[in-house]
Amino acid sequence: MTSVPSLLLIEDDDAIRTALELSLTRQGHRVATAATGEDGLKLLREQRPDLIVLDVMLPGIDGFEVCRRIRRTDQLPIILLTARSDDIDVVVGLESGADDYVVKPVQGRVLDARIRAVLRRGEREANDAAVFGSLVIDRSAMTVTKDGEDLQLTPTELRLLLELSRRPGQALSRQQLLRLVWEHDYLGDSRLVDACVQRLRAKVEDVPSSPTLIRTVRGVGYRLDTPQ
């Protein structure tokens, strides 16, 4: 609890925005709000929040588009507010780069827990480094370099890579990864892992469609290999 995390809440419905602002403020966050995607993007540039809570259904540019635009320049964590009825929403949301999602009607406590979990992913923990072929994971600086070049990873992607690199060559199930990275209970959505692995592969693999580092273990999950 070094500093109060600052959040940006983008939600078009006045009642929900007010209620969530109230709830999150009570949980100890600094909350800035925007009613549209455009306003949200503007606020983002001005205020540099630690995390964005983003509603999917927005007038004008929708949540997915906001998410994609943020990801073009920024790796800051994004949590989507979505409706589970639209399962496709979740998939599209994760593909556009969201770190996590919560389903409406959301309880303030649940949202707060998710926010804190996402924010924890960026915290450093050990002072060592691991090398996987051309990939170097510096756990003290929380940076990943490939062929000496810095990779722009979101905290979630970084955490996923760290958890996998901590057990090289060992397969981790999606549920295990959900617990380790997302801090979800036993009912985490395995699509979070799949979407994140895909994004991570796009950044760390030479050829993302035929991965040599992050391998799929059929019937189990994923594992990080040192390429031969």
Added chain:
Amino acid sequence: MTEASDGKRRGPTRRVLAGLRLTSLRLRLVVVFGLVALTAAVSASGIAYWLNREAVLTRTQDAALNDFEEEMQNRAGSLPPRPTQDDLEATAVRMSQSSQRYSVLLIGEDPDGKTVVGNSDLDSFTLTDVPKSLQKAVNEKRPLEKGNKDEYHLFWQRKTDTGGTPFLVGGTRVMGGGPTGYMLKSLEPESEDLGSLAWSLGIATGLALIGAALLAQAAATTVLKPVHRLGVAARRLGEGKLDTRLRVSGTDELAELSRTFNRTAENLEKKVADMSSREESSRRFVADMSHELRTPLTAITAVTEVLEEEADSLDPMIEPAVRLVVSETRRLNDLVENLMEVTRFDAGTARLVLDDVDIADQITACIDTRAWLDAVDLDAERGITARLDPRRLDVVLANLIGNALKHGGSPVRVQVRVDGDDLLIRVRDHGPGIPEEVLPHVFDRFYKASASRPRSEGSGLGLSIALENAHIHGGEITAENSAEGGAVFTLRLPRDASHMVERPAGEDAGEESEESSGVSS
């Protein structure tokens, strides 16, 4: 699959058999046409033959007998009263040479009082050829009276000889004492003529029969083809292809029937479209409404927590009200969530998100998070894994176990078994069981066992949602009462539900491509 191909293979054979069936319309038409043609031809030929035969025979006979009578008058009558054998013979030969070809036999008494016989043709005609009855009739002398001018009459008889050739035999006596004459005329030419007539008539009858059969076939085909088309169309309609229509041609009864069929199909299609659109709109209404309910609920839910945390410091008069608002908001949340889940199943938009899970772990986690560990007795080996949607399995388990706890009371026994490619999870309680009349309805939506039953905590959708969740995996839930008492719910799920998600490509595409790339690397 096999049934379908069997059916296809059996199809033509069955159609042929149907064509030959005794009750088939085609056969009946052929038989009826045949019978009509046969009756008509046979009666017509019969009458024609009979009339012809009579006419021919009578004419021949009359001519022969008249001639004979004349000859008798002229030639035999001019003989002396007691002719000699030679006289008789000569006369007989002369008589037989008349235009009508017949043999003659003359019998008289010669001057010595001896009976003499004159034959025109000894080989073919002797007295033995003349029937006794005829001889008797010929030689009988009839008294002359008013209605009878002659003492002797001409008698005749038609006979067939041993060879089957018909012949005419006649006889008379010369008036005023003279020889008795007999004649024999073969009717063979006439018989032959009549025979060939009969043949012609028979052939005509046969031709008529064949013609009738062909006509019947043609008629049957013209009738049966539209009937067959109608049958095919009706079957298609029955299979749900409501856009099936028949081509209407002509103005006959079958065309009228086709028109009626088309009208019926059209009405049916309209009705079904109407009904499904009404159903669709009501479904949309529920979906939209639960969607709309969720927005204010999201706001309320977020604030109720604030209220809940402050409840202790509130005025004791207000605190219960706040608690009520909080708990009822939670119920409303569950209800809306369940409603939305149901509308997703109804609309077919529910999707599986598959993962490999350890069943024992999953069940333990499910009862652990709901603080049911003490009330549930779990009998499951570790290491039984399945590929399914963990969230949906959790919904099913929570509903089944929660239901068992609510109505049966603890301990609830949960047993996990592997049965071939399936996973069996039995949830058994120790309550009074489910009344027989309720058993078929336990999975119905909002079904309440009795009006007097206290309002349950559930939404009334729990078991229905559990069942839908089993179905979407390709599984099933059955409810029964255990012999030892208590209700038993058995959940059967395939251990690998992957085949259930192959259709919706959008859902699983990410994972699939990833998996295949992982394998290929």
